[in-house]
Amino acid sequence: MIEILSCSEMAEADRRAPAEGVAGEMLMEAAGRAVAEAALARWPQARRVLVLAGPGNNGGDGYVAARRLAESGRTVAVAALAPVEALRGDAAVMAARWSGPTLPIGEAGPVDFDLVVDALFGAGLARPLAGVAAHAIGRAADSGLPVLAVDVPSGLNGDTGAAAGAVLPATLTVTFVRLKPGHLLYPGRALCGEVVLADIGMPGSVVAGVGARTFLNRPALWRTAFPEPNPQGHKYDRGHVLVWSGPEFATGAARLAALGAARGGAGAVTLAGPAAALRVHAAHVSAIMLRPAARPDDLHAILAGRRFAIAIVGPGAGDGVEAATDAALAGAAACVLDADVFTAFADRPNALRDRIAERPARPVVVTPHEGEFGRLFGQGGPAGSKLDRAREAARRLGATVVLKGPDTVVASPDGRAAIADNAPPWLATAGAGDTLAGFCAGLLAQGMPAFEAATAAVWLHGEAAREVGPGLIADDLPGALPAVLRRFQSTVAEGGDSQP
Numbered sequence: 001m002i003e004i005l006s007c008s009e010m011a012e013a014d015r016r017a018p019a020e021g022v023a024g025e026m027l028m029e030a031a032g033r034a035v036a037e038a039a040l041a042r043w044p045q046a047r048r049v050l051v052l053a054g055p056g057n058n059g060g061d062g063y064v065a066a067r068r069l070a071e072s073g074r075t076v077a078v079a080a081l082a083p084v085e086a087l088r089g090d091a092a093v094m095a096a097r098w099s100g101p102t103l104p105i106g107e108a109g110p111v112d113f114d115l116v117v118d119a120l121f122g123a124g125l126a127r128p129l130a131g132v133a134a135h136a137i138g139r140a141a142d143s144g145l146p147v148l149a150v151d152v153p154s155g156l157n158g159d160t161g162a163a164a165g166a167v168l169p170a171t172l173t174v175t176f177v178r179l180k181p182g183h184l185l186y187p188g189r190a191l192c193g194e195v196v197l198a199d200i201g202m203p204g205s206v207v208a209g210v211g212a213r214t215f216l217n218r219p220a221l222w223r224t225a226f227p228e229p230n231p232q233g234h235k236y237d238r239g240h241v242l243v244w245s246g247p248e249f250a251t252g253a254a255r256l257a258a259l260g261a262a263r264g265g266a267g268a269v270t271l272a273g274p275a276a277a278l279r280v281h282a283a284h285v286s287a288i289m290l291r292p293a294a295r296p297d298d299l300h301a302i303l304a305g306r307r308f309a310i311a312i313v314g315p316g317a318g319d320g321v322e323a324a325t326d327a328a329l330a331g332a333a334a335c336v337l338d339a340d341v342f343t344a345f346a347d348r349p350n351a352l353r354d355r356i357a358e359r360p361a362r363p364v365v366v367t368p369h370e371g372e373f374g375r376l377f378g379q380g381g382p383a384g385s386k387l388d389r390a391r392e393a394a395r396r397l398g399a400t401v402v403l404k405g406p407d408t409v410v411a412s413p414d415g416r417a418a419i420a421d422n423a424p425p426w427l428a429t430a431g432a433g434d435t436l437a438g439f440c441a442g443l444l445a446q447g448m449p450a451f452e453a454a455t456a457a458v459w460l461h462g463e464a465a466r467e468v469g470p471g472l473i474a475d476d477l478p479g480a481l482p483a484v485l486r487r488f489q490s491t492v493a494e495g496g497d498s499q500p
């Protein structure tokens, strides 16, 4: 279940379901039942439940949950935002099946309850919450009671993970069919609390028919493209990664990228840069080769001598970064551009785009964090959610974009995008991004396509950080990769996934 559906894609699936023999009423019954079951499982001691019911289908789910909870012996009251007569379609049907107490929302406070079920607004939120609805969620939030959100916390935009107005933070969110971007993108991810994805009987064929282009970043997304070493191969079959190293006193970043590339599976890795910098590298590395390049332009000759090389430029690149980028784009089979590249091309994304466009068949992966993304694009840069911005950036640059953070988005120029949810907070440490650039290059070197290499690298990076645990420094990440790869390979052998 790796597709992520936008609110409109989910509505499209709803519209298509009846043609496949699944009526809306069946879906709503199943959704409300899933909410009630989750409430009973998570809060078995809660005797009195207040259900906040909105004017649309989210409210309809709430009426079903109210009935199911009452049937299981709970004392339930519905606080309705709209009079029952105003409801339409399936929601009206479900409200009619509810025979327990219903109060106008302004008259029902969360006093004397143990749990609030938030079924005010879901995927149909059309504007910021105001008036009586905003007042009601304010009271629910202030009550300190646990909140179970139906589909998404009311007030949260399910597509963007942002809230334009008031929002009711949830302890637990029960959503249906597939995750939405807002469950994964911050601040939405935090506002959802724990997320339970319930199967409500939506046929897989209906979901497939919607043609989603956004995915959860899990091995299922890229496993079939993951490189398998040829038993009879030699090291150069697994590619050669060339890392441009800046000056003597800033070698760490390039070295982390080089180690990342080697652990990521490249057959050979070379650090190229000024001799003084290479002397520093020499004191630290053994498996990594060193190649003097007094000036970035020397990279042209080094790359010309290689049939297949992946270049990393940016980590600790220093002054010559633009020339090094030019040489890499001109001579490497694929490039990973990071860090200083975004400073060199600050406010000139079109200059970078034009250079990338000169060799359209050679994949380029760019790996900015939010600050670098803003620096590169400047005023007039891509707008909208993190997902929208990464997608638009990939389209504009003609490159695979890895927009890093706790909810890293990878976007391909072909429109596909993936959101990661496995990075622990201690991954936010100096040098972690350099290692990620290396992991990505190591996979590109083995022939993995750019979107798959970038998504796999991001996932492995998050897993490596979990493997190390709190206290992690970036130096730990390359060495943590073998354990992660071993686990990944054994789940592949079993045909499974290390995470669902």
Ligand SMILES: NC(=O)C1=CN([C@@H]2O[C@H](COP(=O)(O)OP(=O)(O)OC[C@H]3O[C@@H](n4cnc5c(N)ncnc54)[C@H](O)[C@@H]3O)[C@@H](O)[C@H]2O)[C@@H](O)CC1
Binding pocket: 010, 013, 014, 027, 028, 031, 054, 055, 056, 057, 058, 059, 060, 061, 120, 121, 122, 123, 124, 125, 126, 127, 128, 129, 130, 133, 150, 151, 152, 176, 177, 200, 202
């Ligand atoms: N396939 C699915 O995923 C299913 C979805 N279902 C539910 O259907 C929900 C979507 O239903 P709807 O499309 O009816 O949308 P909602 O129930 O989220 O809200 C739509 C209603 O709220 C009004 N509204 C929107 N923003 C408002 C605001 N700020 N202030 C006041 N009124 C506002 C709209 O005019 C409309 O009447 C999902 O979130 C989910 O809970 C379930 O019934 C089961 C099936």
Ligand SMILES: Nc1ncnc2c1ncn2[C@@H]1O[C@H](COP(=O)(O)OP(=O)(O)O)[C@@H](O)[C@H]1O
Binding pocket: 339, 369, 404, 405, 406, 408, 423, 424, 425, 426, 427, 428, 429, 430, 431, 432, 433, 434, 435, 436, 461
């Ligand atoms: N709050 C967070 N939780 C999890 N991962 C994070 C968080 N913030 C940043 N990261 C990850 O940490 C890494 C930091 O990279 P970056 O900012 O480029 O650092 P550096 O340039 O020092 O290498 C990225 O992979 C990013 O996705």
Ligand SMILES: [K+]
Binding pocket: 058, 118, 119, 120, 121, 122, 149, 150, 151, 152, 153, 154
């Ligand atoms: K809700």
